Amino acid sequence: VASLPNNTDTYIILIAAGNYTEQVNVTRRGPTYLLGQTSHPKDQSYNTVNIIWAAVAGTGDNAYTSTLTVAPTLNASLTGSGPTGFAVPSDTPFGSVDFRTYNLNFINDYAPYAVTPSLALSISRANGGFYYTGFYSYQDTVYVGKLGNAYFKNGEVAGQTDFFYGFGTAWVEKTSIALRSCGGGITAWKGSNTTFANKYGVYIVDSNVHAANSSLSIVGKCALGRPWNAQMRAIFARTYLDSSILSTGYIDWVPARYTPNLTLQAEYKNYGPGYNVSGRASALSDVQLTDRQWGVYDEPGKVFQTPEGTFGNTGWID
DSSP states (O other), X not given: OTTSOSSSOOEEEEEOSEEEESOEEEOOSSOEEEEEOOSOTTOGGGOOEEEEEXXXXXXXXXXXXXXXXXXXXXXXXXXXXXXXOOOOOTTOOOOOSSEEEEXXXXXXXXXXXXXXXXXXXXXXXXXXXXXXXXEEOSBSOEEEOTTEEEEEESOEEEEEESOEXXXXXXXXXXXXXXXXXXXXXXXXXXOOOXXXXXXXXXXXXXXXXXXXXXXXXXXXXXXXXXXXXXXXXXXXESOEEOTTBOTTOOOOOSSOOOOTTTOEEEEESOBSTTOOHHHHHTOSSOEEOOHHHHHTTSSGGGTXXXXXXXXXXXXXXX
């Protein structure tokens, strides 16, 4: 990847079966596709290519820990701190217009539990599609940064604490979401003020949320998410929830950040033992969407935007 020219040409890289210990950094603008060797291209559980790194955020930014980074510059990928995060310079270019992975696993195995942020994926100012791809860590597994668009389908994401987080837009479809334990929430998002209407957030659709293995004692303990700032937007739609899920669904941050009519922590037609009707009815920070309310978000073209704010930015999705 590092040897590819920074132009608009399309490159496809085939990766042989094996374990690769390295960080992968994609900065080029042109379409770049990484394909892992497999005899079962339609089943992520048979993936034979593992890209592994072991790092945890200490005094530095979370960005330095990621196994896979897709961003035009280091500054573009920085998380920063505070309610608005790192102030990415306005003249920072957009990165990859069409990055894709197929049949790969990206693993950050610093520790077998949540310590501090340990990213498997970081994508900012870029469009990325991840198909039959696995992302594995414990805390902050997947980061979708500012102006990042990430589409996940038919893969697996595993974590414990806030393992989908960011500022950009993530659409997660037909994906296995494996709970390795419970901490914080599955999702934690920071909304951003823009000069145009935006739908930055995380949308988990037609997926399966479940304990990573039967030895875990997490029944009724895992939250769907919590607001990283008051403009959090997270929706679980038509998704199976196993018994690991907290009866109230979402929770608030400590100290409180949930703000009615600003924070959106929502569900639409979820099902399974983790969907507790009475628990949701008593929840203060969990909204059940109507058909009409969900209709505003119900397909990728309604949420993915160009950097200028135009909706329908889906030409990069396979």
